Amino acid sequence: MLLRAALAGLVLASFTLSASAETIRVAIGTQDTTINCAAGGLLIRELGLLDKYLPHDGRYKDATYDVQWKNFTSGAPLTNEMVAGKLDFGAMADFPGAFNGVAFETAGKHSLFISVLSGSIKGSGNGIVVPSASSVQSLAELKGKTISVPFASTAHGMLLRAVAAEGWDPLKDVNIIAQPPEVAGSALQAGKIDAHADFVPFAELFPSRGFARKIFDGSQASAPTFHGALVDSDYARKYPEIVVAYLRASLEANRLLAAEPEKYSELIAKVTGVDAEVNYLFHGPLGVQTRDLSWKPEYRQAVGTAIDTLKLLKKADRGLDLKTFIDDQYIRAAFKASNLDYEAQLADYGQTPLKVKDAVSGQPISDFNHVAQIWVRGEPTVRSYASAEGAFAALNSLKQEGRSIRAVYAQASDSGIKLLADQAWFASDAKGRLSAFLLKGQAQQYATAQGGKVFDFTDATAQAVASR
Numbered sequence: 001m002l003l004r005a006a007l008a009g010l011v012l013a014s015f016t017l018s019a020s021a022e023t024i025r026v027a028i029g030t031q032d033t034t035i036n037c038a039a040g041g042l043l044i045r046e047l048g049l050l051d052k053y054l055p056h057d058g059r060y061k062d063a064t065y066d067v068q069w070k071n072f073t074s075g076a077p078l079t080n081e082m083v084a085g086k087l088d089f090g091a092m093a094d095f096p097g098a099f100n101g102v103a104f105e106t107a108g109k110h111s112l113f114i115s116v117l118s119g120s121i122k123g124s125g126n127g128i129v130v131p132s133a134s135s136v137q138s139l140a141e142l143k144g145k146t147i148s149v150p151f152a153s154t155a156h157g158m159l160l161r162a163v164a165a166e167g168w169d170p171l172k173d174v175n176i177i178a179q180p181p182e183v184a185g186s187a188l189q190a191g192k193i194d195a196h197a198d199f200v201p202f203a204e205l206f207p208s209r210g211f212a213r214k215i216f217d218g219s220q221a222s223a224p225t226f227h228g229a230l231v232d233s234d235y236a237r238k239y240p241e242i243v244v245a246y247l248r249a250s251l252e253a254n255r256l257l258a259a260e261p262e263k264y265s266e267l268i269a270k271v272t273g274v275d276a277e278v279n280y281l282f283h284g285p286l287g288v289q290t291r292d293l294s295w296k297p298e299y300r301q302a303v304g305t306a307i308d309t310l311k312l313l314k315k316a317d318r319g320l321d322l323k324t325f326i327d328d329q330y331i332r333a334a335f336k337a338s339n340l341d342y343e344a345q346l347a348d349y350g351q352t353p354l355k356v357k358d359a360v361s362g363q364p365i366s367d368f369n370h371v372a373q374i375w376v377r378g379e380p381t382v383r384s385y386a387s388a389e390g391a392f393a394a395l396n397s398l399k400q401e402g403r404s405i406r407a408v409y410a411q412a413s414d415s416g417i418k419l420l421a422d423q424a425w426f427a428s429d430a431k432g433r434l435s436a437f438l439l440k441g442q443a444q445q446y447a448t449a450q451g452g453k454v455f456d457f458t459d460a461t462a463q464a465v466a467s468r
Contacts, residue, residue: 024060026050026242027068029078029090031227033272036118036125036200036282036289040091040229042271043253043264044246045069052252053245060241074150074180075100083107088235089246091117093154093199093227094299098306100230101320110233110324113303115247115331117254118282118291119226121298121349123218124417125282125289126158126225127203130195131188132213137440139216140166145194148179148187154225157309159197161221188212200227204288205278207423208407214423217438219415223305224298226289236330247293247334254291257283258352262381277375277407281418284382284409285354286368288417293335294346295328351416359383360390370435371411372421377404388426388434392464408457410436413446426460428452432467434460 030041044050054065070087072078075096081087083103092100097113104111119125128147130136139162149156163170170176179187184196189211196202196212206212218225229250236243257264265279282288300322307320335342354371357364365371365386372391375382376398385391388410395408408421413435425443426434429450437443443454455463 021062021064023064023066024239024242025066025068025088026054026246027070027087027089028246029081029087030069030071031073031075031078031091032071032268033073033274034091034093034200034227035268035272035274035279036291037091037227038117038264038268038283039250039253039257039291039293040115040117040227041069041071042268043256044249046267046271047253047256049249049252050246053248055241055245073182074153076152079103082111082230082232083109085232088232090230091227092230094225094302095152095154095157095306095310097228097230098303098320099152099310101325102307102310102318104232105318105320111230112233112236112327112330113228113230113325114236114243114327115250115293115334116226116228116295116299117250117293118289119224119228119299119302120219120289121224121296122415123158123221123223123225124415125200125203126155126197126218126221127214128159128162128195128197128216129188129203129206129212129214131191132207132211133191134194134213136195136215139220142195143168143173144175146175146177147195147197148177148184148193149197150180150199151178152310153199154306155197155199155218157306158218158221158223158225160309160312161223162216165221185211200289201274201278201282204281204420205274208275208278208420214438217415217417219417224296224302226299226302228299231330236327240330240333243330244333244337247331248338250293251334251338251340254293257291261285261352262375277420280375280382280407281409281420283352284373284418285352285356286371286411286416286418287352290349290351292345292348293331294342295326295331296346296349300326354384356384358386358390360385360394368411369413369416370433372436373409374398375406375409377406382409388421388436388460389432389464389467391421392434392461393468395461396465412436412438414442422457424457426455426457428455428463432463434464 075092261284265276269276410421427443427447
């Protein structure tokens with residue numbers, strides 16, 4: 001009897017020890033080359049931010065963590081591994097995120113969209129490019145042409161909306177084919193396709209590397225888009241404190257990006273091979289997208305639109321209840337634990353601000369409609385100028401000094417997004433002041449209204465130097 005009691009006590013003690021000393025898996029799927037997911041994966045991993053926030057008190061007092069990272073080039077295979085129970089978290093865009101929810105439901109499970117990481121309520125981030133030698137200047141010129149796109153991606157949704165806006169039948173008026181970015185890059189260079197639609201960062205990366213030209217920005221489709229983080233709902237229910245810890249790490253990564261965008265653009269480049277100059281387009285001040293972890297109504301709308309479009313594409317045969325699929329309780333808790341105001345962020349639609357002085361005059365820049373910037377090789381921070389004319393005059397001087405230029409940026413006067421200046425078009429007003437535009441047609445329209453002229457980058461630079 002005593003022996004039996006002793007054995008029972010030993011078994012109970014063993015059970016208590018194993019429960020309190022639990023090894024908890026934290027398996028996170030990332031998309032490193034989708035650079036606007038950096039605050040939800042790459043930076044957390046590379047900077048060891050998750051370890052700072054994983055709980056070690058209460059029920060987690062004696063827990064150990066098995067943190068696993070796995071990188072993917074797209075959302076679909078990441079979703080497959082989440083549904084298979086091999087991953088707990090994943091970062092992806094609105095379209096693959098919606099598909100993630102559907103795939104979980106089909107498998108009799110449930111996933112949660114827990115935060116936004118980066119996005120644009122206007123739709124910037126997705127885009128369409130053509131070969132650099134192409135004469136095409138706008139989407140309207142692509143009727144009857146072949147356009148490739150990663151199927152069922154957020155860029156696919158943008159392309160379909162853009163085609164519909166032209167009044168075209170996507171099955172008859174254009175030849176849309178499936179092609180991932182790594183294949184499309186070669187196809188563009190070989191002239192095998194007329195255009196390619198893609199998500200972050202390829203509509204900027206391909207032009208930056210000189211073999212493509214951007215002729216359509218997602219903001220022209222006026223449809224919100226974003227990338228965000230998801231979690232298996234069973235995991236979240238079991239370990240809510242770990243979900244909050246992951247999101248707190250995301251908030252810190254976001255803060256670091258805002259404070260030193262050049263430094264972390266270089267880190268992202270080192271890990272992914274995506275040029276730092278392109279990373280800065282997204283993560284620098286006044287960037288292509290806004291890093292924002294709050295659930296804006298527009299982003300909730302984007303998920304609903306994605307679900308509807310996936311059904312149209314026959315990639316999903318069921319809907320999702322957005323009220324249960326999008327769950328903001330964890331990001332709200334993360335904001336609170338990090339002493340941040342979620343409601344204030346929810347109401348803030350501003351881009352990451354530019355708080356600098358003009359590199360020439362030394363005066364604070366207050367008008368951001370005509371801002372231009374220069375990243376000089378060897379310099380840790382980007383130089384900012386209150387006007388394109390000032391930047392281009394400085395650019396000429398820097399080149400005369402033999403300085404190497406990494407990139408020149410200009411703010412689009414209509415959409416407000418950051419552009420690679422050597423890919424942009426410029427229009428002057430009656431006073432000769434330059435405004436930047438993505439498309440030649442946009443610049444021409446402005447110049448006609450203002451009584452000015454249209455310039456490409458080379459001519460705009462020459463004009464700025466001549467007027468000094």
